[in-house]
Amino acid sequence: MDVSPIEHQGETYISLRDPEGFVEEALLLSPFAFFVAAHLDGAHDVVDIQHSFAQQSGGQLLMSEDVRRVVEMLGSHGFLINDVYLEIRRQAEESFAGSDVRAAYLAGKSYPAEADELRAFLDSLFTGEGAPGEIPGAVGGQGDPVRCLVVPHIDFQRGAAAYALGYLELFRRGKPDTVIIFGVAHVAPPVPFTLTRKAFQTPFGELETDKDVLTQLEAACAWSPYEYEIVHRTEHSIEFQAVMLAYLYGPAVKIVPILCGSFADEAETPRAPFAEPIEKFLNVCHLIASDAARKVSVIAGADLAHVGKRFGDDIEIAPSIVSAIESRDREDLEHAVQGAPAAFHKSVMKDGNERRVCGLHCIYSALRTAAPKEAGKLLHYSYAPDPAGGIVSFADILFD
Numbered sequence: 001m002d003v004s005p006i007e008h009q010g011e012t013y014i015s016l017r018d019p020e021g022f023v024e025e026a027l028l029l030s031p032f033a034f035f036v037a038a039h040l041d042g043a044h045d046v047v048d049i050q051h052s053f054a055q056q057s058g059g060q061l062l063m064s065e066d067v068r069r070v071v072e073m074l075g076s077h078g079f080l081i082n083d084v085y086l087e088i089r090r091q092a093e094e095s096f097a098g099s100d101v102r103a104a105y106l107a108g109k110s111y112p113a114e115a116d117e118l119r120a121f122l123d124s125l126f127t128g129e130g131a132p133g134e135i136p137g138a139v140g141g142q143g144d145p146v147r148c149l150v151v152p153h154i155d156f157q158r159g160a161a162a163y164a165l166g167y168l169e170l171f172r173r174g175k176p177d178t179v180i181i182f183g184v185a186h187v188a189p190p191v192p193f194t195l196t197r198k199a200f201q202t203p204f205g206e207l208e209t210d211k212d213v214l215t216q217l218e219a220a221c222a223w224s225p226y227e228y229e230i231v232h233r234t235e236h237s238i239e240f241q242a243v244m245l246a247y248l249y250g251p252a253v254k255i256v257p258i259l260c261g262s263f264a265d266e267a268e269t270p271r272a273p274f275a276e277p278i279e280k281f282l283n284v285c286h287l288i289a290s291d292a293a294r295k296v297s298v299i300a301g302a303d304l305a306h307v308g309k310r311f312g313d314d315i316e317i318a319p320s321i322v323s324a325i326e327s328r329d330r331e332d333l334e335h336a337v338q339g340a341p342a343a344f345h346k347s348v349m350k351d352g353n354e355r356r357v358c359g360l361h362c363i364y365s366a367l368r369t370a371a372p373k374e375a376g377k378l379l380h381y382s383y384a385p386d387p388a389g390g391i392v393s394f395a396d397i398l399f400d
Helices: 031-038 046-056 064-076 085-099 117-126 160-172 211-220 234-250 276-289 317-338 342-349 361-370
Strands: 001-008 011-017 027-029 146-153 178-184 194-195 197-204 205-207 255-262 295-302 375-383 390-398
Touching: 011 031, 027 031, 031 046, 031 064, 046 064, 064 160, 085 205, 117 160, 117 234, 146 160, 146 361, 160 234, 160 317, 160 375, 160 390, 178 234, 178 317, 178 361, 194 211, 197 234, 205 234, 234 255, 255 361, 276 295, 276 361, 295 361, 317 342, 317 375, 317 390, 342 361
Parallel strands: 146 295, 178 255, 178 295
Antiparallel strands: 001 011, 011 027, 146 390, 194 255, 197 205, 375 390
């Protein structure tokens, strides 16, 4: 469960959200209701909750009817593991499994769902503050495609300039035939990479997946690459890149969507290169990306630091905190710009990844796959506030 405090009309509420997206609407709870919800772990009954409330409130009484009212409300909205939730999940899983298309989950939520409105919205990204001031034309560059591009996966509104700067450079180079996209699986499954063969729906048309490439990658997996395919259903880190590619090229480019999950218990054994199955998979990715018979670009949809109360830190974001985050981010990015995935990983992990760089494995994988022969260029670095308290940083790196 994704839990975050929200201030509304001078009062503090707690927002509950299903990070897997089976229950689509968030639920806003009073502190009292959240207290009850936090005790619904299968081990506490009503009396236990009443006793705990009395201890923590200095002896105040909690009526059993009030506890049951909260339980009924959570259950009816799909926030308990009950028949309501299980049916919601079953329908979503069956619908996803039965379709050849990965629906545009965030269309109409995070960006406009209609093509004309979306094009106008994305055009505006290229002319706003910090943006290049140039909207991609009808015809892109005619040379070799970009080897590798690191861009954010934060929402378009907060990452506007970064998206524009990165994708304009992609458009200025030659059009790739296939784009290998590494995204972050925020609901991390216990496998390093998760694939999907489903076409990605966008308001500009469907982007087909490169089935030949996926067949090669399937053979390189020492795990089931589709066991956790459902994580693709709501994950935005690849969806936003698919929207940008369709904005530039329509359906005239194929994609290889790869979500990065769990690589290792890095808190105890930080290491890169990783275990043989992971490196074998990335070796095959590299062979595909370097095949002269294909025009392949590699994209990492990756954000950097996540710091603040929204992410579990008991701190207020002050200028000194922001400065320290930027200093460490830029230290990591120096290695990434050199095209050195192991050094980048080591730099992030030297403090146990205390900044929660969510794009760590995503960027590592993209750099391993592209294996750039020359240093890249840092096009952009910035950060944005999180509405629930905190900041998220992100960057653009270009390798020709």
